Amino acid sequence: MVFKKMLGAFGVGGPSVDTVLSNPSTRPGLMLGGQVNLTGSSHDVEIDHVTVGLVTRVEIDGADEDYDALIEFHRVQVAGGLNLREGQQLSLPFQVAVPWETPVTDLYGQHLYGMTMGLRTEVAIHGAVDKGDLDSVHVHPLPVQERILEAFGRLGFQFKSADLERGHIAGLHQTLPFYQEIEYYAAPQYANAVSEVELTFVATEHGVDVVLEFDKRGGLFTGGHDSFGRYHATHADTDRLDWAAQVDTWLRQVLDGYQSLHAGSGYAPPAQSYGTPGYPPPPPGFGQPAYGAAGYGHPGYGHPGEHYKEEHHEHRSGPGMGAVAAGVVGGAALGFAGGMVAEEVFDSFGDDEGSNEEA
Incomplete structure (x- = not known):
């Protein structure tokens, strides 16, 4: 101060x-x-x-x-x-x-x-x-996190908000008692199957686990469901992958797995809309295998019902950071400017700083 x-x-x-x-x-x-x-x-x-x-x-x-x-x-x-x-x-x-x-x-x-x-x-x-x-x-963000966030923007996702949830994600080692959820409105090419996507990073000195949670649209004969996918990227992957293609691959793996489980149920897969009027062109390398940032498990991993995020409920009785230089223009281009504000940490903490504190 x-x-x-x-x-x-x-x-x-x-x-x-x-x-x-x-x-x-x-x-x-x-x-x-x-x-x-x-x-x-x-x-x-x-x-x-x-x-x-x-x-x-x-x-x-x-x-x-x-x-x-x-x-x-x-x-x-x-x-x-x-x-x-x-x-x-x-x-x-x-x-x-x-x-x-x-x-x-x-x-x-x-x-x-x-x-x-x-x-x-x-x-x-x-x-x-x-x-x-x-x-x-x-x-x-770490460089690899930055590339993944950029990829979501390039694919057409729009930032909604971010928050921290108390709890742990099943199957991942966490040292902190909470995890971050970065929420996006779905990009047009996925919007008939997904309304929102939540992105969570769990980073270590070796790399980052990426957890994707989908708020799925309900079809004529099906209700909306959440589904999950979990993937891993190393820090060495930062500059050697086409991240727009990689993130698109992750998204479609989860959605295609969901489709295979619900064949004949009225579920409609995301439109393969790249290159059609009104949709963005395919990212470089789209449709080609992406190496190095492999998903865990097998085809269909991340089906609805696999609840990776386990809430721990309690009933209480600079950066060498090239992205900063991109500034507001870069944020607007990649889906962030609409949900970002310049605010003092004291305004965000409010007047009750020190109260309701949890260890």
Whole structure:
């Protein structure tokens, strides 16, 4: 923040804190660096610890209704056992390793609607804790994530919103207690079978698992169903695949598998509409095998009823980031500009920061 935040938990005349990030833009797997600046008050104080933590808002399924909660999902101790003398100024450097699964908040230099991310500074003195400083953090996609997001835009999908859901995805190892859903309105060539698609990334240092969830349109004799597909891409795949063709292959694998299960039920497959009036031309390499980013399993993997996303319900009683340079024009071309806003993290967190917090 650009001003020193008085630590209200310690009363009038208490010390103040000002956390400054070297660069608020980062990516999963990188280091987020900065310094915590403390200024002593009118008397000496013993500081038990100074800690910084990444916080975000997560949607949680409650017993009666869903609600949002503030979750701190990663923390690092900056210092402990300090004696801050009257009027003294201390500068404490820190480095936070951003978890690989950290959700994306920004793309093409703009903020993804629905996402919040901040770094909160916590100071403890004699057992009293003040979470006194909150700084906005902007998480840009990994290069392979960026290519996949670009592919959805090039295929004609329009960004709707993004949020975080508490829970785990069956069959995948997750270190965080939530996952991100990036929601799209269906592109024209899939729209007679699919109304919306939700995209989830679970990244590691080796690559990224891609989970696709389809909100399927109901036909004359069938109701709408959700279906799922799960695929994997390595970081080495980033610049060696035609991602528009690859994502199209993933989408059609799931939809064709659904069709094979419901043959004769009235289900209509997506139109093979590339090259016809009113539809985009086929992406380069369309119809050719895509190598390196293979789907798990066998034909038909991802049929309805295979519920990969397991909700854990609780009943409570910069970037070297070429895409940023693409700017708003790039976002508009790839389906993002309509659902993106520039917003301060503090506006997104609201006035209840610190309440309803989940560990």
